[in-house]
Amino acid sequence: MADNATKSMDDIMALCKRRGFIFQASEIYGGINGFWDYGPLGAQLKKNLRDAWWTDVVMLGAGGQMGPDGKPVEIVPLDSCIIQNPKVWEASGHVGGFNDPMVTDKSTPDGRRFRADHLQGIYRYSDPLKRTTDTIDTAGGEPTLKMHSEVAIPNATVIASGPDEAVSLLESDKSLQKIVGIKSIGKTGYSEGYQFGVLVMADFGKGPEKALITTTNLALRFYPDLVPSPFTGKIGGLSEPRAFNLMNHTFTGAVFNEDNKVYLRPETAQGIFINFKNVVDSTRVALPFGIAQTGKAFRNEVTPRNFTFRSREFEQMEIEFFCHPDDSKAWYVFWRDWRMAWWQGIGLEGENLILREHDEGELAHYAKEGAGTSDIEYKFPFTAPGYGELEGIADRTDFDLKQHQEHSKKKMEYHDKTRGELAKNGQPKGEWYLPHVIEPSAGLDRGVLAILCEAYTPDPDRASGVYMKFHPRISPIKAAVFPLVKKDGMPEIAEPLFAELRKRFGHLGTIEYDEKQSIGKRYARMDEAGCPFCFTIDSETLTDQTVTVRDRDTLEQSRLAIDQVGDFLAGKLGV
RNA sequence: GCGGGCGUAGCUCAAUGGUAGAGCGUCAGCCUUCCAAGCUGAAUGUUGACGGUUCGAGUCCGUUCGCCCGCUCCA
Numbered sequence: 001m002a003d004n005a006t007k008s009m010d011d012i013m014a015l016c017k018r019r020g021f022i023f024q025a026s027e028i029y030g031g032i033n034g035f036w037d038y039g040p041l042g043a044q045l046k047k048n049l050r051d052a053w054w055t056d057v058v059m060l061g062a063g064g065q066m067g068p069d070g071k072p073v074e075i076v077p078l079d080s081c082i083i084q085n086p087k088v089w090e091a092s093g094h095v096g097g098f099n100d101p102m103v104t105d106k107s108t109p110d111g112r113r114f115r116a117d118h119l120q121g122i123y124r125y126s127d128p129l130k131r132t133t134d135t136i137d138t139a140g141g142e143p144t145l146k147m148h149s150e151v152a153i154p155n156a157t158v159i160a161s162g163p164d165e166a167v168s169l170l171e172s173d174k175s176l177q178k179i180v181g182i183k184s185i186g187k188t189g190y191s192e193g194y195q196f197g198v199l200v201m202a203d204f205g206k207g208p209e210k211a212l213i214t215t216t217n218l219a220l221r222f223y224p225d226l227v228p229s230p231f232t233g234k235i236g237g238l239s240e241p242r243a244f245n246l247m248n249h250t251f252t253g254a255v256f257n258e259d260n261k262v263y264l265r266p267e268t269a270q271g272i273f274i275n276f277k278n279v280v281d282s283t284r285v286a287l288p289f290g291i292a293q294t295g296k297a298f299r300n301e302v303t304p305r306n307f308t309f310r311s312r313e314f315e316q317m318e319i320e321f322f323c324h325p326d327d328s329k330a331w332y333v334f335w336r337d338w339r340m341a342w343w344q345g346i347g348l349e350g351e352n353l354i355l356r357e358h359d360e361g362e363l364a365h366y367a368k369e370g371a372g373t374s375d376i377e378y379k380f381p382f383t384a385p386g387y388g389e390l391e392g393i394a395d396r397t398d399f400d401l402k403q404h405q406e407h408s409k410k411k412m413e414y415h416d417k418t419r420g421e422l423a424k425n426g427q428p429k430g431e432w433y434l435p436h437v438i439e440p441s442a443g444l445d446r447g448v449l450a451i452l453c454e455a456y457t458p459d460p461d462r463a464s465g466v467y468m469k470f471h472p473r474i475s476p477i478k479a480a481v482f483p484l485v486k487k488d489g490m491p492e493i494a495e496p497l498f499a500e501l502r503k504r505f506g507h508l509g510t511i512e513y514d515e516k517q518s519i520g521k522r523y524a525r526m527d528e529a530g531c532p533f534c535f536t537i538d539s540e541t542l543t544d545q546t547v548t549v550r551d552r553d554t555l556e557q558s559r560l561a562i563d564q565v566g567d568f569l570a571g572k573l574g575v
Numbered sequence: 576g577c578g579g580g581c582g583u584a585g586c587u588c589a590a591u592g593g594u595a596g597a598g599c600g601u602c603a604g605c606c607u608u609c610c611a612a613g614c615u616g617a618a619u620g621u622u623g624a625c626g627g628u629u630c631g632a633g634u635c636c637g638u639u640c641g642c643c644c645g646c647u648c649c650a
Contacts, residue, residue, distance in 0.1 A: 014587095017585085017586085018585080018600085024642080026641095029640090029641085031642060033641080102647070104576070104577065105577095105646090106577080114647070115647080115648090239576095246648090266650095267650075297650075299648090301647090301648065305643095309650095310649085310650090311650095314650065316650055318650085375649085388649085389649055390650080391650075392649080442650070443649095443650035444650085445650080446650060462610070462611095463610055463611045464610090465611095484607095484608055484609065485606095485607060485608055488608085490608095516603095517611085518607065518609090518610080518611075518612065518613095519609050520609070520610035521610080521611045521612090522610085522611090523610045523611085524611045525611080527610090527611095536609070538608065538609075550609080550610085555610080557609070557610095
C-alpha cells in the first residue's frame, strides 16, 4: 500500500475529472465553492459504497454477526426529510450551537480566526484590570439592563476548549508561554469556589503569583480592543465576536418571510430521533435495535476545502442504535470495532486507516463525560502525516431523546417488557426509560474520497502511469470484454459474452465492451477507471473456447473457459 | 470575512499591443494478434465576465465573478 503522503492530491483530482469520477459543480458558470457533482464513474462508485453499507448494516444487521448480547443485530431503515419543523433544530441544539460566534485577530498577518467561546483568559490577581459596563440580561425572556457590572480584562489569552485544557497547553508548550508572557505555570491544589475556572500559580516575570484561567466571553463582547491576542499577545487586534450561521436555510410556502424560514438539515441523525416513537409503535422492534438511513445534509462551512472532504452539501450514512443505559458501553465497543472492520473490508485495509479514541476535552456537545467517542480516520494525501475523519462513533447517551421529549412535550421513553419486577404470573412488569444511543455516523463522500485516494496507485511501468486499485465489490466497472482485434470472428464471440455478463452483473456495476483501437490502449483505460478484470477474446478462443483474463493489479494473464467467466467473476465480486 | 495566488481547446501549456497555436486526449477510417504502436483525417475557443485606453487588447488599466492556498472546522 503506497504511502498517501507521497500521492499528489492534484493528480488524484485531475484523474477524477479526466475519467468522470467527480466534477466541480456548476463548472460552466465558474463553479461554486463547496459543491461537487459525481460523474458516471463517480456516481456508480458512490452508489456501490452506499449499497455496501446498506446491505451490511441494514439488511444483514452489522454484517450478520451476533451482538454483545449474543443475538442477531436488528436494524431497520428510515428515510426522513431534509426539511423538518425548525423546532427540531432548536431542540437538537443546532440553531444555537451551529451559530458559533467567531473572532478575527488582525494582529496576525493572515487575520486568523477562532471561536469566541474557545478563548481562555489568564487573569492576574495582583493586577486586576476591570471595566464597568452595562450588560443586557436576556435570561428571563424580556431583556433587562443590569447596571454597572464589572468586566475583568484578561492579562493574557490562549485558545483552548476549556480552562483545564488551557493549563495543560501552557504547561507543555514553551513557545506558547513566551507568546503569553509567562515563565512558568502550575495548577494550585485548591479551587476557592471558582466553578468555571482553574486557579494557577503563574510567573509573569516577577515570580509565581496567583492567577485564574477562565473564559473571556464578556471581555470579548464589550472590550475586544483591550483583550490580548492569543497568537501574538498584542492588544488591539481582536474583532467583536460575529456569528457565522452554519446551517443553510430556505423558505416554505409562497411567501418568503421569517415565519416561513426552514433549515436544511445539518445531519440526518435528528430525522431518526424524531421518528423513534413512530418506528417503535409501527414496527415490531424491541430494544436493543437500530434505525439507519442515508441522505444528504448541508452545512454552510466557513471555508470548504480539500476537494470533497469538507463540502457544503454532503451525504451521510448514519445508524442510531438504541439500547438500555446499562448496555451502552458494550454496544459502543461493538459498533466501534465492527465499523472499523467494515471499512477495512471494502478496501481500506492498510495503515492509512486508524481508529482513534477521543481524548477528554474534545467531546461533542451531545456526548457525556466518560461516555465513549471515537473516530475512524483516514490518512488523506492532504492531511498526511495527519488524519481526517471518515466516521464518528459516539455514545450520545439519552441526550437527543431527552431534548426532543422536553421540547415536543411528547413522551420518548421506551417500555421495556423484559425488565422490571416480576408480577404474580412470573412475567416482568416492564420498565420505562429513555434509551441510550450509540451513533456510528459515516460520511459517504468522505468514504468515496478515501477509496479514491487509497485506490490511486502510480505505476511508471504501465502505459497509463497510474491505476485505480478499487476493491472489486466497490469498483464502478466490474469487468470489460474485448475482442483482441475487430475481425476474424472475435467480436461475434465477445458480444454474447458481454451480454451475458451484463445481464448477470449489471445491477452491481458497469460491464464494458470495447473493440476500438489497440488492446494496450483499452487495458490502459481500464487501469485508470479501476476495472479489476478484462476478458479478451483472441485467436485461441476460436479453437479452444478459452479467453484471456487480465488482472488489473498483477497484470497477470491467465486462460479461462469462456463458459466459466460468469462464475469466475461472481467469485471475485463475492456474490 | 481577512491575507496571498490564479483564470487561453477536455488536459498540459505557447502566442513583442498586430491572423489564437502545439502536444496529449477524444472521435472516424485504415491497419493492428496482448499492454496508451503506426498512417490519414475530424471536432473542440465569445482567451472567466463587463467596461476603459488604443487604428488594433489574450497581452495595458479598472470593476466584477469564480477557483486554489492559509486562518476556521470535525460527516
